[in-house]
Amino acid sequence: MRSIIIILTLTALTTIFGEAHAQEGLYPLMYNEVLRSNSAEPQTAHRSITRNPFVYDIDTIGLPFFDDFTQNRIKVYDAEKDEDRITLKVLFGFEVNDQHPVTIDLVFEETYSVTKPISGALQYDVNPTLYVTYYDSAGEPIGQDTGWTTVITEFDQSTGLVTYDTIAAETTLVNTFDTLYVVDDDPSLWVTPANEANRGGAFVNNSFSQNTITYGVASFDGTDALGVPYDITSSTSQGPADTLESKPLLLNSEMEDVFLTFFYQAGGFGNEPEEEDTLVVEFFNVETEQWTHVWSRSGELDEPDAWSNQVWLRVDGADYLQPGFKFRFRNYATLSAQMDLWNIDYVRLHDGRDSTLADTISDVAFVEPTSSYTGIYTSVPWKHYLEDYASLQGADVTQTLHNLHFEETYVLSQNFETVDAIGQVVHSYTTLDPNLPAETVKTRSFGLPSEQIFPDNGDDFALFETMSWFKIQGGNDELINDTVTATQGFYNYYSYDDGTAEQAYALTGAGLQLAYGFTAPVGDSIRGIHFNFPQVLEDNAEELSFEIMVWEDTGSNPIYVSSFTSEPRYSNGNDFVRYNLEEAVYVEGDYLIGFRQIEPEKIYIGFDVNTESSDRIYYKSGNRWFGSSFLGSLLIRPDFGEDPTLSVSEKTKEQLNLKIYPNPSDGIIQFEASSPAEISIYNLQGATIWSGRITGSERLDLSNQAAGIYLIRAIDERNGALKTQKLVLTD
Secondary structure, three states: OOOEEEEEEOOOOOOOOOOOOOOEEEEOEEOOHHHOOOOOOEOOEOOEEEEOOEEEEOOOEOOOEEEOOOOOOEOOOOOOOOOOOEEEEEEEOEEEOOEOOOEEEEEOOOOEEEEEOOOOOOEEEEOOOEEEEEEOOOOOEEEEEEEEEOEEEEEEOOOOEEEEEEOOOOEEEEOOEEEEEEEOOOOOOEEOOOOOEOOOOOEEEOOOOOOOOOOOEEEEOOEOOOOOEOOOOOOOOEEEEEEEEEOOEOOOOOOOOEEEEEEEEEOOOOOOOOOOOEEEEEEEEOOOOEEEEEEEEEHHHOOOOOEOOOEEEEEOOOOOOOOOEOEEEEEEEEOOEEOOOEEEEEEEEEOOOOHHHOOOOOOEEEEEOOOOOOOOOOEOEHHHHHHOHHHHOOOEEEEEEEEOOOOOEEEEEEEEEEEOOOOOEEEEEEEEEEEEOOOEEEEEEEEOOOOOOOOOOOOOOEEEEEEEEEEEOOOOOOOHHHEEEEEEEEEOEOEOOOOOOOEEEEEOOOOOEEEEEEEEEEEEEEEEEEEOOOOOOOOOHHHOOEEEEEEOOOOOOEEEEOOOOEOOOOOOOOOOEEEEEEEEEEEEEEEEEEEEOOOOOOOOEEEEOOOOOHHHEEEEEOOEEEEOOOOOEEOEEEEOOOOOOOOHHHHHOOOOOEEEEOOOEOOEEEEEEOOOEEEEEEOOOOOEEEEEEEOOEEEEEOOOOOOEEEEEEEEEOOOOOEEEEEEEEOO
16 A cells, blocks of 8 residues: 655745754644634523513422433524424514403503583592503513593483594503414423523533543533634633523422532643632522522632532521522633633432532443444444444444542443444443442443445445443433433544544644545545634634645655645634635555644644544654644644535635746746735745735745745735745756
């Protein structure tokens, strides 16, 4: 097999090429204001939560309350109008005596109707009182009023005639009608914080925790659940950030020994909180309808990455022991970045608890579900698997359990079952483990068969779901963490990462190269590369560019160089952006993908610390390659499929067309530009030797410059498109 190297090249502006000192680093995910995505508009939260045209009912839930975040049980506001859980509610601005007129004239003093009898004096009768109730846009009453009609009737008993007159109205009410869709509540446990933006708050995940207690944690940092910073006006802005608020709970005054308990971790796989960064617990005072601070922890007080002992907080007193009690977790952090991270796990609230048994938990839980079927990869191209499954199917899969109890536990059965898109079982396994020691995390391997597991579905990709579960002797206190699921996806790319970046990886220095190794047992052509470029605060996208190149090996010239330069395209959160190659590049066996920097500034790549492929990450300074010192995986993926969207090369065709000749040159060069452009020419020390504006064809004399390599940077005045080229001056 021949070796192929794909290197995404970024050429130097400020450091002599070949003499740059290599420096790699991991950085927190700090976000750039220019690249920030829009977030949702503020909404209001009550016992019902309105997201027009939907009103979400919020039930008061009973005890015990338990969440270890094995599942995401934060309420999601995603209803559709045709769902069975929805009932229609007609809204109006006001009603009068249980009626809903389109319009009505009122006065605020009594009016009378007149009766003219056959004989005798006129009779005056007070008209009926009109009781008005006003409603808000969610259909909730917001006020009341009383009034009387402006219509005066006069009845003549001798003739039987009724006549009408009107008096001037003091007000005229006009009704507005609308329809809301009332959504029944669901089994969720948490809601969007009251009177705050619908940004989701804490992030439920299995990525940011070290030494996880159970599968899944809730993480708090300076960004919302969409990955958007709360405040990017300053990189040092500080304040309240994520919130995780419980639904109302059904407490009462007869309850005793009611405790809220949980575990917390400072930092985990994210940025560690500092002295001014705190995790806070607040209780909702039902009487005053105010939140009360009951507990907090500062970042400097805890050993980084270690889980705390179980925290016990007593819920007591008439203000709390009644229906409608709530509690919430909040953090105070740097608001411009995914920094100052806290994790919480195993949240319980119940009555009749014994605080003297503070850390006694009778539970066995999953820490990791069944691992990937594809060995070192989390995903491989579906067509490659079908052609050579023996090379891409792993030898085994693993599961990890945690016995949180102080006694040894007997596992009666440990199982997993994998099904295709229509529910047909493609593989299953059952075993037992007679000895799961007390307070122990144990990983077990399950050998895979040598024959092909996943059948051809006739499509270009395939998804399979694996359910894992176990049973223990005597049963389990908490059953929700006895079952977990995982997805095995086959697409067009190879990946080592799990799809989540906890940090950002970057090289510092111009001319540095980054290469990432893969192996394709099936000969095929790479057509694109997926990158996760996190939105990092220090980035300046207008000053960064790269060109994609392909090598057979590190000692030879490239066999492919793109004819255009590209810029990082920043994605939301953990999304990837595909860069298409101008022409397909055939590879078989080992190959690498990566980049060489044009500018000395860092180009950040998403970095996953929960998977391990660091032995395939290399960076080059001068003529020497080094292995990475950081354990983890880059969020870079080679793609062997066609891209249905507009490719990078197609977009580039619309950008600046710049010709420079002759090149090499003795100093007299000719520019031809398809549109007006700002031109700068640099030597390899980063000094600008010429800059100016060209509008078409222009001649330039550089004969006074020393022989060597120079870099030309052109910015299209129409759209800001960047193009860089090398210029060689000869003696």
